[in-house]
Amino acid sequence: MARPKTMRHLGGDRRGVAMLEFALSLPIVLAIGLYGIEISNLALANMKVSQIALALADNASRVGVDNGLAQQQLREFDINDVLQATRLQSNDLKLTTNGRITVSSLEESGGVQRIHWQRCLGLQKGADYDSSYGRTTIKGTTPSTADDTGAAYDPTAGTNTKTDGTDDSASHPGSVIKGGMGDPDSKVFAPKDSGVMFVEVNYKYVPVTGTWLLGNQRLHSVASFIVRDRRTFALVSNPSPAAKRSTCDLYTS
Template identity: 50%
Template sequence: MSVRKRLARLGRRFWRDARAVSAMEFALGMPLVLAFGGYGIEICNLAVTNMRVSQYALQLADNASRIGVNTGLATYQLREGDINDALQGLRLFSSNVKLTTYGRITVSSLENVEQSYDDDNVQRIHWQRCVGLKSGAGFDADSAQAPGTSAGSDGTSSTAGKSAPDGIGDAGQKVQAPDNSGVIYVEVNYQYQPLFGTVFVAPTKLHYVASVIVRDKRDFSQIYNPTPTASPSTCNKYTA
């Protein structure tokens, strides 16, 4: 038998041989299944993380709007320890995404009240407190809105904070405080941690804000720090 006929016969046998069809289909299809499956998982994880980060911002704003100790004079004093407790709560319930490791959280008190050194109500960012390791543009709050690390530490005009007649927040989305009251404004910036690196999504920063009106009749004159004193979580500190 000639070589040509042998090759033709071998080709016909190979064409009719169906024993490895499933293995071939699996080998050819698996890369596509893995690619589409991985992409779907990554997008779902990104969506869930977006929802979680937005809820963390809202939860912290709500908690910070309620904290304080009753003075017996129908007002509630806000203490450094109370703020630290609220931030610690954030650490605990956001540990699944390591929010304070890969993010930066800023809590601001926007107040529209008349202090002892004012002649009328003044809207100002009275104080800010922060937590999180990330720093720099896109993570730290707008420096133009920063009241300073000593702001709110006592009831004097030197620590009054920063005037904010237009309110606080992103351009076109600024929040105003009601007369004779205040708003707790929380900004969260978080570097999303993808499951598959940058294979399916580019590096993504999540940005969410939340604001809640202070619930009780708060003493807005200052943040108190009675003995034993607590270390203020001022925005010049970067801790997880």
């Protein structure tokens, strides 16, 4: 049994108090620090996704080749080129593995707004990753809207599927979009007899510390640019040697 003098000595001993306080507060300090790191990384990833969407829409609005008639002809090769640039730009995010990119050509003709063609890149699929604002549908089916799930998707929209020298692109006109593309408070419309490159990016955020702090986060960004130069909107050409079309029925990285 400890003597009274020893007990009084232990009662007045303050050595190790700082270490004990640090041990008790460490979980709280660590959690706050990790939360700050995660929030900062999320904000940075969101900014990158936004910039990637803007760069892709800008690039897609510029590409094309002179067809000899003072017009720019858009080719499948050009579309694949700008998608490849996006793939390289987003390599640190692994965007094409953890997300989905949709490029839509919103065009106006005769007072009608239409998604003439779409191209996609990315492995993720489902309502959270496929386009939220419409899709190209087979001619004669219900006009496409943001909540349209009944009309069949047409991967050949805006293209010529004939190989005998004839052109059947008119039979793949894409989808009429009533009210433009985009969220209700920020609809985008193509100018008269022109077009807009509308880009949608959906990304499954990869957290630094796991999902226990923020849960599963999906980043979403859209961007649009009016087409530069005098692009011909008749169809997307695919001269020999033909390039593989990055249609939205494919899920590739």
